[in-house]
Each structure stands twice: as structure tokens, then as C-alpha cells.
Amino acid sequence: MTNETEKYEKKGSDIPKQQQSRQPGLQTEMHPQPDSGMAEYHGSGKLESKVAIVTGGDSGIGRSVAIAFAKEGADIAIAYLDEHEDAQRTKEEVEKCGRKCILIAGDVGDEKFCAEIVEKTVSTFHHVEILVNNSAEQHVQESILDIDKAQLEKTFRTNIFSMFHMVKAVLPHLKKGARIINTTSVTAYKGSPHLLDYSATKGAIVAFTRSLSLQLIEQGIHVNAVAPGPIWTPLIPATFPPDKVGDFGKNVPMKRAGQPDEVAPCYVFLASQDCSYMSGQVLHPNGGNIING
Structure with missing residues (x-):
């Protein structure tokens, strides 16, 4: 067993009780800090000279993806809501890899x-090859009766409507060989009684990924998704009460939360030529859950 794996196991199984009062959560306020800097990852030029848009790229999985892509040679455009300190930290890490970041x-x-995201990306870098739709929000409710219209609409707008908007905006700029990668969730397959609207959006993302793949395959554009299980990101302390966070x-089966750095390689694979014979599929970094999806 490698030291890196042992580190993940210790950190993922020993999360103290904590809670944040705002969504989206802030990575700067989490303890322990998630492993999202891809410190042990060594790139090999798989994305050399490409440009990637990563929504929700300020922290968590998005941060790991942005840094991994940079280590593989890509310049990055990060879209985020208002977590300015987290986003600046990610930008600095991307630039340490010798790549540009906006x-x-x-x-x-x-x-x-x-x-606007696509317009600024293209005006800055003059091209774009990869879109990662990763932004999301979730809100715990005990009953469907507690989900009001405002929450329902906002969750769907952030989690799935945004993917339609982003693809429509970026598609005229994508050429053969481009990649679209959507973040869904294990909840799309196994459900979640307390995240009903969130789970519904994640199921929609799976269907969106499969259908968009079929629509774009003749253009040589590959569309795939990643369905993470319990990953230690700012969304967790911003969603659940302290007791739930402590047991997260x-x-x-692996008895621990995963780290963003353990998920990002899935995105690298799907963004690169390595997935030349894969489209409409979902990868499942979820700690050993068998979901047969």
C-alpha cells in the first residue's frame, strides 16, 4: 500500500464534526483541507496546448480537475459563483504548472x-476544446413536502439547466476531437431520500450525457460523465449537520470519504485521446459501491 493511499484512508475516515452556514461552501474553512492540489500527479502532455472550461472549478473536484488538466498542458477558464479566495488559490496553482488561468x-x-463564460474564454485563448460541467448545489429536506418552488427551480437551474446553457454556448467553437464531461453523482443510481431534487437533477444529467453523446458523435465530439460517491468537498459541510459530516x-465499502485528487484522473482520461472509443459513458469513483449503471 502506498503512502498516498494511506494518507487518503486516514484523512477520509477521520473527518471531525463541522458545518458551514452558506452555500456554496468554502474550502478555506474546511478541516481537514481536502486533497485537491494533485501534488503527487505527474502529467505527460495529454492535453498539451488545449483550453478547458471548468465550471465550479474554484474548489473541491473542480480544483483538482483544473490543476490536473494544467499539469497535462491545458490552459484553464474557471467559472464559479462568489468563492473568490478559493478561486484565486486554484488560479495560483494552475499558474504554478506553467499554464494560464482566467x-x-x-x-x-x-x-x-x-x-459570457464562453465569450471570455475564446477572446482570451482564441479556442476551446474541453468543457467540464461541474457546478452543483444540494439542500437537505426530510420530505418532498418541504421542497418549495424556489429551491426546486434553483437546484435544477444550477445542476442541469446550466449544462444546456454551457453546451449551447460552447458548441459553435468545438471541433472534432473536443470533449464534454458532466459531473453526475452516485445518487443518480442509488437515490437519496433527503436529497430528492438534487438526485433528480443528477439522474437527468446521466440521460443528458447519453442523449447528447448520440447527437454529437458524428461531429467527433465525445460526451461522457463522472459519478462521484462521497467526496470531501465544500458542498458537504455546507449541506449536512455536524453529526452527518462526522460520519461522511x-x-x-471502503469505509471512508474520497478526496478530490482521487476523482480528477477520471476527468483527465475522458478529456484526452485515451477515451477515443468511449462516449455516452459514466465513470464511478465511489469507494466501491456497485451500482450497475
Whole structure:
């Protein structure tokens, strides 16, 4: 067993009780800090000279993806809501890899902002090859009766409407060989009684991924998804009460939460030529859950 794996196991099984009072959560306030810097990852030029847009790229999985892509040679455009300190930290890490990074703040549930993301990316880098739709929010409710119209609409706007908006904006700029990668969730397959609307959006993302793949395959554009299990990101302390956070991830076969750095390689694979014979598929870094999806 490697030292890196042992580190993940210790950190993922020993999360103290904590809670944040705002969504989206802030990585700067988490303890322990997630492993999202891809410190042990060594790139090999798989994305050399490409440009990637990563929504929700300020922290958590998005941060790991942005840094991994940079280590593989890509320049990065990060879209995020208002977590400015987290986003700046990610930008600095990308630039340490010798790549360029721009930050674009706003609400991906707004179609005009999604168009702005693509416009700023193309005006800065003059091309784009990879879109990672990763932004999401979730809100715990005990009953469907507690989910009001405002929450329902906002969750769907952030989690799935944004993907339609982003793809529509970026598609005219994508050429053969481009990649679209969507973040879904294990909850799309096994459900979650307390995250009903969130789970519904994640199921929609699976169907969206499969259908968009079929629509774009003749253009040579590959569309795939990643369905993480319990990963230690700012969304967790911003969603659950302290007791739930303290037990987070212990119900999967590996008995621990995963780290963002353990998920990002899935995105690298799907963004690169390595997945030349794969489209419409979902990868499952979820701690050993068998979901047969």
C-alpha cells in the first residue's frame, strides 16, 4: 500500500464534526483541507496546448480537475459563483504548472452568464476544446413536502439547466476531437431520500450525457460523465449537520470519504485521446459501491 493511499484512508475516515452556514461552501474553512492540489500527479502532455472550461472549478473536484488538466498542458477558464479566495488559490496553482488561468464569477443558472463564460474564454485563448460541467448545489429536506418552488427551480437551474446553457454556448467553437464531461453523482443510481431534487437533477444529467453523446458523435465530439460517491468537498459541510459530516463516507465499502485528487484522473482520461472509443459513458469513483449503471 502506498503512502498516498494511506494518507487518503486516514484523512477520509477521520473527518471531525463541522458545518458551514452558506452555500456554496468554502474550502478555506474546511478541516481537514481536502486533497485537491494533485501534488503527487505527474502529467505527460495529454492535453498539451488545449483550453478547458471548468465550471465550479474554484474548489473541491473542480480544483483538482483544473490543476490536473494544467499539469497535462491545458490552459484553464474557471467559472464559479462568489468563492473568490478559493478561486484565486486554484488560479495560483494552475499558474504554478506553467499554464494560464482566467476566473469568471457568476451564476451558471443564468443563460447569459454561460454565454459570457464562453465569450471570455475564446477572446482570451482564441479556442476551446474541453468543457467540464461541474457546478452543483444540494439542500437537505426530510420530505418532498418541504421542497418549495424556489429551491426546486434553483437546484435544477444550477445542476442541469446550466449544462444546456454551457453546451449551447460552447458548441459553435468545438471541433472534432473536443470533449464534454458532466459531473453526475452516485445518487443518480442509488437515490437519496433527503436529497430528492438534487438526485433528480443528477439522474437527468446521466440521460443528458447519453442523449447528447448520440447527437454529437458524428461531429467527433465525445460526451461522457463522472459519478462521484462521497467526496470531501465544500458542498458537504455546507449541506449536512455536524453529526452527518462526522460520519461522511463511512457507509461505502471502503469505509471512508474520497478526496478530490482521487476523482480528477477520471476527468483527465475522458478529456484526452485515451477515451477515443468511449462516449455516452459514466465513470464511478465511489469507494466501491456497485451500482450497475
